Amino acid sequence: MTADLEKIGLPHIMLRMRIAIAADHGGFSLKAPLIELLKQDGHEVLDFGAFNTERSDYPDFARAVGDALQRGLADRGVLICGSGVGACIAANKMRGIRASVCHDTYSAHQGVEHDDMNVLVLGARIVGVELASEILRAFLGARFNGIERYVARLKKVEQMERESCE
């Protein structure tokens, strides 16, 4: 059944997830269309703003999305800023957050399959709505494959998180 659905390009509808999403002013234009797509695909959306285009600070949005994941309120996160870079740097400061900028579909699914990426970061000044939608579906359709060597690498990452200097 799953294989059949994957063949016709529908893996993203297999699991309804709770998605925390946020964007600063630089990412604002992509947030509404991506929320619409998420809802269409049956996901539950937690929208942490911004709710207007006034200048804002990407770390505030990274914190809100990271916090939702850490508290178990969301299964995955989506962050959008101008380039994706600032929000990604900020999100990765949070324990248990594995965020990456992905502007191609291969990285978006491979990042989950190999690295258990839990936050997708997009740059609204880099990708348009259509590509961003495909990237988002690739991210949400992917699952961590749990292969031993990938788990071992993640353990090393967690160790770095625990042992890094204050």
Ligand code: RB5
């Ligand atoms: C805002 O101008 C911009 O710096 C921000 O959205 C983001 O691109 C930072 O990485």
